[in-house]
Amino acid sequence: MIGAETLYIELVVSPVLPPDRLAATGIPPDAGYAQGALLVLRAPDNGQANRWMASLLRAGCTVRSCVPVKKGLEEIFMERVGSSGTTGAAS
Numbered sequence: 532m533i534g535a536e537t538l539y540i541e542l543v544v545s546p547v548l549p550p551d552r553l554a555a556t557g558i559p560p561d562a563g564y565a566q567g568a569l570l571v572l573r574a575p576d577n578g579q580a581n582r583w584m585a586s587l588l589r590a591g592c593t594v595r596s597c598v599p600v601k602k603g604l605e606e607i608f609m610e611r612v613g614s615s616g617t618t619g620a621a622s
Contacts, residue, residue: 536601540580542572543596544587556586569595 542563547570550560562583563572570592574580584594602610 536607537576537599538602539600540574540577541596541598541600542574542580542583542587542594544570544572544592544594546570546592548587548590548592552590556583556590558583558586573600 545568547565547568548556553560553570558572562574563570565571572583574583580597584597587594
C-alpha cells in the first residue's frame with residue numbers, strides 16, 4: 532500500500548540507460564543512479580512511478596523492483612515529538 536507516510540517509490544531497472552536515452556523516456560537525470568548493472572530511480576509519487584515504468588518498459592528495460600519507501604518509526608516519532616514542542620526529558 533502506498534500511503535501518506537511514503538517518501539518515494541524506488542524503482543530498480545536494468546539495463547542502465549545512457550543519459551540521452553533516459554532523458555528520452557522523460558526521466559530527469561537526477562532522479563536516480565547506477566548501481567552496477569542496475570538503475571535505481573526515486574519517483575516522488577505513485578503516478579510518476581507508473582509513468583516512468585511505462586516509459587522504461589517501452590525503452591526495453593526490465594523492472595526488477597518497485598518498492599514504496601516509507602518513513603521509519605524514528606522519523607515519525609521525532610516529527611510528532613518535535614511538533615508538540617516537548618522533549619520528554621525529566622527535570
